[in-house]
Amino acid sequence: MKRKSITAGLLSLGLPLAMAVSGIGTAAAQDHPELTGDDLERANTIYFQRCAGCHGTLRRGATGPDLLPETSKDLGQRRLERIIALGTEGGMNNFDGILDEEEITLIATYIQMEPVEPPEMSIAEMKDRWTVFVQPEDLPTEPQHDRNWENFFVTILRDAGQMGIIDGDTKEVVSKVDTGYAVHVAKESSDGRFWYTMGRDGRLSKIDLWMDPPQVTAEVWIAYDARDVAVSHYGEWQDKYVIGGGYWPPHFVITDADTLEPLKVVSTRGYNTDGEYVHEARVAALYNTPGAPTFLVNVKETGQIWQVDYSDIDNLRVEMIESKEFLHDGFFDRTGRYFQIAANFSHHMVFVDTHTRKRVGMLNTGEIPHPGPGANWDDPECGPVAGTVHLGEGRMTAWGNDPEGHPDRAWQTCFSVETDGPGLFLRTHPNSPHVWMDQTMHPEPDVNQWVMVMNKQTRELTPVQVTDLPAEYDAVATHMEYNQAGDEVWVSVWARGRGHLEAGEIVVFDDKTKEEKARIKGLETPTGKFNVYNRKKHIG
Template structure:
């Protein structure tokens, strides 16, 4: 059943995941029909599984098994889902209607059931060539400045919006997987690889007119991240996708998208406990070695997977802390920094030596997103993170050679008005831009903070300017090709208002609004081609 659904390329709303997971109604749980179970399962997959786990065993969020939920009672469960929590869970009163909140509250009191596994043969059945290589253009088919395109996640639309950074016009919407988490490019920026939550890994060619998907493959039925090889002779040779379910990673041919190898990530955590649902949270290519970093969320293990010989795969397993999520590199490309968010720590890895350098307590549930590097007048090169659990931005030193006293130590903590998801900066910018999107109130989550790198002072800016029924938050920052503009998303999540999203464009120096791109369907992350191309050339 799952292979048929995957081959059609349909996402959660018509995906039979709920039926696979529904293990029958718990005796002392609220009664539910099969139709209600299926509907609630789809809601859970779309909105809840990322934090609470496909099997509801918990991760960044707590476990939602019957033994965790039945004793809480229907009314309390509905209240938590409606209003959110101070621990970092956002409110769903504008995202789900009251009937859906009641439904999902009943659902999480039922026993879960494992969805099916996927073999390499299963994955290969989903591989699809959409535009044959002989039809690829030899040069751009349009006269647009494609290196200043903003490849933009239209989260609930199941597409990537390609926006011209020069004209501020939407060029096209490329159909991809549902709720794409991130996008990664080939080293020249022409091709973009995006991983949908439904497991669909898509390749987009920006030279086509309009840009479009050339090939795709489903690497699982729930997934988050992707990376492309960029080192030496393996440049642009492999692409890797990581599964939440099944818990594995898949290496494919980056040219054709043919799946080549699948590797399970089940294993033992840092305490020596076996983890069945050991999900792949984040994937990165290492600039100084022919390897991918595979961050296994529940185990706290960072796998450095050497792709120079797929038949004799070398994997260095680096112990850090649970639960791994988003990460980024320091300004040199040697040190990888990732949030072990439920451990309230950042982990630092030397990718040349392939070993853990340090662990650092930063605050409640760090979440750097793509992160930010800059130079602090006191601590030298630094990097920072926002937090899901509290309103703060913490930053630390990253230069063990020239500033050893500050390396992997907190340089400063800047208090914001609420928890956030993203921060961003640019080498030529005097600022660090910080969102507050996880706060439940519009008078905080529609505002951002801009920190002066020299003084560490914050300037609040009202971005979203949307009525309450839009349930809109301001989040995620990206600089344009010039490094002079900062693009900020307005994610309108309210039911019936998803098309009221926008991107607001600011002058980085003056912090004044310059332009807007309106009528976007749930825009979240965006990625400038020029800025996201391979920054480091080694090997």
């Protein structure tokens, strides 16, 4: 299991949860629930991997409720175990297929203990955790292989802590490179050659696709818990800076894009839209803006979108744009001017004009919008539109996003279509007549192994099944990406069943016929896939 080494990695970084919680005892219902030694270490790791995302590192609550001893001790060991195993109506996942009984017992005890605040991280500490494997001057000056690297799919292998580099022409896995754990997204240099990934463990990696095989050339830890990364693409700052965002500590770090040397750190702690101080104000998502020398830093718990100007980082201009909680994932319109992001638990999409650096709209789209990489296309009625699926309901909502050409439609719902279940991702391509969307969050395989394909002209949905998934795989289909030509759609399959993680795969569909065309096997939890050409050209 990879998880073992991840725990060791966290501890070697000084994550102090294990060390700081003292006391003796074993996992059991008691007045002073305590864990020590290996049990505490395992509980820390499970909490970090499975729980902190929604409930917060400090357990003060975020998109999920707080898990502080005041409340959790009242519920008691047995009730907590049931909640963890079975989930709740309020949106909590069931973990009975993910954690075993012993792990559920551990976590139920753990969340009755006093939470411990992890340490801060200074620039000096980041530099101690910074390695350049290949100096910039030693990098190759041309590709070292003959592959069509612009049609590579840079693929997150979530639970393996790796990125799979897959040849889109031959469907071969070119290499798997070690990165941080559970990478959320990967972002490209402007020529598509270098890819930057942020692990959930705060490990920022730089990958060179020209090397044979592609490999990591530098890495730095900029936080203990993190999600996203972005690269400066504007004007003279093209490929000069990389920004990484921390969940803990809640800050962003601007690094040199060549070496990943950390240059600047800025705290995102602040006040939410109710004017309450948030100590754990996490950086959810980061983007470069195509039309300005700025990054967008989206702070989940405060609902603040910070447009951070990188043209002078010693006199750092920041537009602190107010919106709604909890900011999650966003994407640009087709012009690259307007940014569209989900304030997911407020059920809104928020729209920012990155030229004026101001908010221009907010739209209630339905329960918990989640666009992932998003999709932009032309609707016959509304003109340019974009859409999102929802975590909270089986629905895709599309809104107008052309304020110049269709001002009455801009930032208003154009239409919505019902799917069979809540999903995570949708995707399209200008060469395709379709928008593909998943139904990942539905509990039943009869739904979550199907994806929906919408005709852009008729808005009609066609369900497409991912077949040949043995029941013991407990498989789910998630995330779509087009190839360079826009005539194939790649769908990820997670084999979540215990002992079958390595059986994950990518199923390649012909976009026109919706027939399966190829299958790439032996991938542990393949998730986000990034086609080099489409991403560097901002296609979709």
